[in-house]
Amino acid sequence: KRWINTPKRLGSIPGVEVGDKFQWRFEMTIIGLHQQFNNGIDYMEEGGKLLATSIVESGRYTNDGGYCDHLLIYSGHGGNPKVSKDAVPEDQKLIQGNLALKNSMEAKTPVRVIRGIKNLVSSVMKKNNVVYVYDGLYFVERYWQARGPFGNLVFKFLLRSLGQKDYRLDEMREEQS
Amino acid sequence: KRWINTPKRLGSIPGVEVGDKFQWRFEMTIIGLHQQFNNGIDYMEEGGKLLATSIVESGRYTNDGGYCDHLLIYSGHGGNPKVSKDAVPEDQKLIQGNLALKNSMEAKTPVRVIRGIKNLVSSVMKKNNVVYVYDGLYFVERYWQARGPFGNLVFKFLLRSLGQKDYRLDEMREEQS
DNA sequence: TAGACGTAGA
DNA sequence: TCTACGTCTA
Numbered sequence: 001k002r003w004i005n006t007p008k009r010l011g012s013i014p015g016v017e018v019g020d021k022f023q024w025r026f027e028m029t030i031i032g033l034h035q036q037f038n039n040g041i042d043y044m045e046e047g048g049k050l051l052a053t054s055i056v057e058s059g060r061y062t063n064d065g066g067y068c069d070h071l072l073i074y075s076g077h078g079g080n081p082k083v084s085k086d087a088v089p090e091d092q093k094l095i096q097g098n099l100a101l102k103n104s105m106e107a108k109t110p111v112r113v114i115r116g117i118k119n120l121v122s123s124v125m126k127k128n129n130v131v132y133v134y135d136g137l138y139f140v141e142r143y144w145q146a147r148g149p150f151g152n153l154v155f156k157f158l159l160r161s162l163g164q165k166d167y168r169l170d171e172m173r174e175e176q177s
Numbered sequence: 178k179r180w181i182n183t184p185k186r187l188g189s190i191p192g193v194e195v196g197d198k199f200q201w202r203f204e205m206t207i208i209g210l211h212q213q214f215n216n217g218i219d220y221m222e223e224g225g226k227l228l229a230t231s232i233v234e235s236g237r238y239t240n241d242g243g244y245c246d247h248l249l250i251y252s253g254h255g256g257n258p259k260v261s262k263d264a265v266p267e268d269q270k271l272i273q274g275n276l277a278l279k280n281s282m283e284a285k286t287p288v289r290v291i292r293g294i295k296n297l298v299s300s301v302m303k304k305n306n307v308v309y310v311y312d313g314l315y316f317v318e319r320y321w322q323a324r325g326p327f328g329n330l331v332f333k334f335l336l337r338s339l340g341q342k343d344y345r346l347d348e349m350r351e352e353q354s
Numbered sequence: 355t356a357g358a359c360g361t362a363g364a
Numbered sequence: 365t366c367t368a369c370g371t372c373t374a
Contacts, residue, residue: 056369077368
């Protein structure tokens with residue numbers, strides 16, 4: 001059976017608790033928490049509209065800071081000069097995952113959030129210094145456009161957690177030197 | 178526990194039989210059959226020399242043909258114009274995986290071979306059309322240099338199976354249209 | 355920091 | 365065909 005063919009769904013995944021940790025992206029893929037091997041935004045189609053099901057925040061794009069444990073500012077995808085042709089940064093478009101996040105805001109549907117925690121204090125880990133933590137359900141509150149580090153327009157999405165957590169993300173992060 | 182830290186070893190992996198199939202590369206990584214997520218050649222150091230432990234033949238480089246089920250002509254790695262800077266193909270060097278395969282030939286140590294079978298007849302599979310089959314142990318018989326499709330010198334390694342198989346690879350491949 | 359026989363989806 | 369918050373090794 002191909003786990004990747006598990007139907008996509010909004011909301012919680014049975015058997016996955018808030019705070020559950022994963023070592024690799026593919027672990028979340030095969031259990032259906034985030035059915036994308038590399039992409040940061042997962043989404044589905046429902047009633048002819050795209051809706052976001054889950055996002056992975058690994059810190060690659062969100063260098064913004066200014067958010068706490070229950071808030072998250074997530075950058076849209078696309079226009080990345082590192083991967084696009086001729087290294088020309090382009091303005092992000094409101095399509096695919098970006099459109100799905102906007103629709104989720106309007107439809108008020110929950111989005112699963114997975115946070116990549118770097119430098120987690122753990123004697124087990126050696127080289128790989130990222131652990132993915134399921135951070136529960138969030139609502140998309142609003143979105144806007146901003147200039148990215150390369151001068152192109154990127155989307156920013158503000159998400160707010162809708163649950164209680166018995167842990168603190170900042171305690172899971174190692175003190176920065 | 179980080180499975181990727183499983184010690185590397187030459188020869189068979191306990192619990193893995195010839196003919197066993199895998200859907201994704203990471204499945205072979207976590208059981209120690211081929212401890213590389215992306216690289217085609219896995220190797221270890223023993224007595225100050227690099228020795229090849231396993232290779233994955235997915236058909237990306239070996240368009241040579243001219244080999245049967247018990248023979249395999251495997252291309253070395255490096256010099257790929259698609260990934261190197263400015264798309265300039267370069268001659269492959271006898272280092273890393275290429276050197277390991279040469280050393281395995283001289284030391285007559287076995288190399289695990291995994292074959293990527295495309296277009297496997299299966300009603301379960303839909304989009305992903307590659308299945309990895311553990312094809313048992315091989316010896317490296319000889320190697321040489323040849324001009325690759327981009328004009329650069331690439332290494333070619335001739336490997337010969339040292340076991341019996343109760344299946345035929347060509348029967349696992351779908352008829353080509 | 356860059357390279358490697360990765361993967362799925364648009 | 366190309367993109368995508370991949371993941372490891374050298």
